[in-house]
Amino acid sequence: MTAKSMTRAAFLVLTALADQPRHGYGILREVGELSDGEVQLRVGTLYGVLDRLTADGLIVLDREEVQQGRLRRYYRLTDEGVAALDAEAERMAAGAGAAKRRIAAGRRTGAPSRPAAEGPAGLEPPTPPGLAGGFA
Amino acid sequence: MTAKSMTRAAFLVLTALADQPRHGYGILREVGELSDGEVQLRVGTLYGVLDRLTADGLIVLDREEVQQGRLRRYYRLTDEGVAALDAEAERMAAGAGAAKRRIAAGRRTGAPSRPAAEGPAGLEPPTPPGLAGGFA
DNA sequence: CGATGATATATCGGCTGCCGATATATATCG
């Protein structure tokens, strides 16, 4: 079945929960710290994602605590959630690798922009094969 | 400025164009082949993405050909497009690595699901620090 | 010769999903 790719926000939440259970606000902070502030998960995005992930069985409510008068609702990954995150990480790494390889391949002629002004216009380049290098 | 992350479809199009200019239908086929059929870019998605990428200056219309009575409109990456793709690939690789590391970190106790039935419920685990391992 | 399928372009409506704004409540700090 291979299960189709999750959204970016979902990936961030799952990653934040990968090492230990966290509550909503904690997830928000963790995502920010994880990327040194570059990637930010918005509050308005969080709860929808949490609901969807729960409905999909990738996370579950771990426990509720009242800490200093404030409610904390902790979530944790299910086995299915771990598997999904792992699969997504694999896909992303593969995609990133493929992109890098192809950038390098396109650099060969040293002409990234202007393609050197073709001849009399004809005969399309027959897709120089060889190093394909796929996603998976 | 760091430029915010592009959409998945945009990433796929840029990747397909990374090694050489291609026309719309060719991009569609290339994306499919690249992932061995796992990832598919839909026709209904393509042209909107192409327009947006053009407006953003990441790709440009390279040339138009009439091959066997059918029009082919070739696009290619701009220097800015190459840079954007490269940056995105970097981000994805970092994110994938971070997820993998955290999954491994969470596996330590060998209790991925049930957290071993806590004691009388109190004293949250004080966020065992150490190996943080960020995105970037 | 007509049907089917691959090639190739493009549009549109609907649905999903992200985000800014907003609301509520408590604890801390100045």
Add this chain to the structure above:
DNA sequence: CGATATATATCGGCAGCCGATATATCATCG
């Protein structure tokens, strides 16, 4: 007392993806 941090949650708008649809040419098969 007001501002800031912690913590939850909802809602409306907008961007973006996808299925369906339309159009046209060429090759293949019956």
